[in-house]
Amino acid sequence: MSFTDLYGNPQHRKNVAHFAAMATLAASDGIITDEEKSLLDKFARKLQISDSEYKEVMRPENKYPIEPPVDSEKRMERLYDLFRIIFADHIIDDEEMVLLKKYAIGLGFSEESANKVIERSVAIFSGKIDFEDYLYMVKH
Incomplete structure (x- = not known):
């Protein structure tokens, strides 16, 4: 058994946490639109989120911590992903802004x-x- 098998893959844990953040933002207005669902599906593939992880993340009672990347460009990419999920429905509401700032x-x-x-x-x-x-x- 490898170290990552024993303690889990840290990068994958970060990907799941990031995906959970996007799912939380998408659901913040009480509904996940078709556009948001489509984008979440794309991110799930990009971040290698399994079907079981996807279902677990989408449960409303689940909360996942944000695990910030060390690299500033990676942090910007994560923020960019969050904006993409928010703007999937072409609007940003007050609740999304509050969550986005957090x-x-x-x-x-x-x-x-x-x-x-x-x-x-x-x-x-x-x-x-x-x-x-x-x-x-x-940046500029």
């Missing part, structure tokens, strides 16, 4: 930088851009 801080952003990144990101996400453009625009 997740941004959980990812390692200070309150001040979280507010700036969120403000810029909301402006950017009014249109569709890819991650490289998003990363450049938020």
Whole structure:
């Protein structure tokens, strides 16, 4: 038995936690739309979330901690993913904004930088851009 079998794969645990954060954001308004479900399905494949993990995460009573990546670009990618799930239904409501700020801080952003990144990101996400453009625009 390998070390990762004994204690679990830390990267996979982070992926599950990130997926759970996106699912929580998608469900924050009480319903997961078809667009949000489609995007969650794409992220599940991207993050290698098994069917059983997917079902477990989607249970309303489950709570998963955010495990922030050490790398700042990876943190930005996680935040980018969160914005993609929020904007899947083309709107961002107050409850999503509150959760988004909590997740941004959980990812390692200070309150001040979280507010700036969120403000810029909301402006950017009014249109569709890819991650490289998003990363450049938020950093500059």
